[in-house]
Amino acid sequence: MIDDIDRRIIIETQGGLPLVPRPYAAVADAVGTTAEDVTARMTRMLDAGIIRRIGAVPNHYALGYRGNGMSVWDVPDERVSELGRRIGALDFVSHCYHRPRHLPDWPYNLFAMVHGKDRDAVRDEVAAIAALLGEANRGHRVLFSTRILKKTGLRLAG
Template sequence: MALNDFDRALIAATQGGLPLVARPYEAVGAMLGVSGEQVRERMASMLASGLIRRIGAVPNHYRLGYTANGMSVWDVDDAQVAALGQKIALLPGVSHCYRRPRHLPDWPYNLFAMLHGTSREAVQAQAEEVAAILGSACRSHDILYSTAILKKTGLRLKD
């Protein structure tokens, strides 16, 4: 999809994130000299066309006090993983949950759920809650704790 001048200006105005105000589309529109509705409509069109994948909040868990972050990985029965993954995704400590292909024999895990807590003990307690929901459909699991903060970025234009 070819970008027009407005698309480029919109991406440039939002690539650092939407403004943290009550009406962010109006704030972006004011920067670009258009209405907030025009911003919202064009971003929705970009989303629908696949030019952008999502519009969402990206919290900094460390700044919120959640310093023991762990990607929990689960070996779940393939016939049940979709339904069980939906339940896991609704848990309050889970920021994202998704299915991934196994890479046997070294990597048997097919369900991933990012758990956030103020301590490793808190994350472990969340993992026990996940295990209880998965029940006998889960054959094994592990928790891979974060050791560094990675820079999170959105859509960027190449110079």
């Protein structure tokens, strides 16, 4: 799906584009190709969904979104895709993923990261998800983060 030059472009830009007038030319120099090739490859990776977006990546916590609740849900496996898509479409949900259960310790199979200004805002948002799920919600929790111990962008060994 991606070749070595694509991979090098991703590795070169994973910490961010250089904030210079011609950032793609700077990336091109670093990976040994032309700026035109870099933008053509990034366009192709965007169209293929490998790159989801290119732009300013906000740091929610620094912007005052201190709630940062990871909500986890136990829903019937046969409905997880349908329900996941509906929750993922909510504007306060930044990520929504199906993950495996680990019974008996961990019965939850659907994760939705919920952002709000504070915990009360997050709790209201979680209540909205619970209402949307109705009887499909067989149990849920919100795991608030108490500390960010490490946070960096995607890192791949070069």
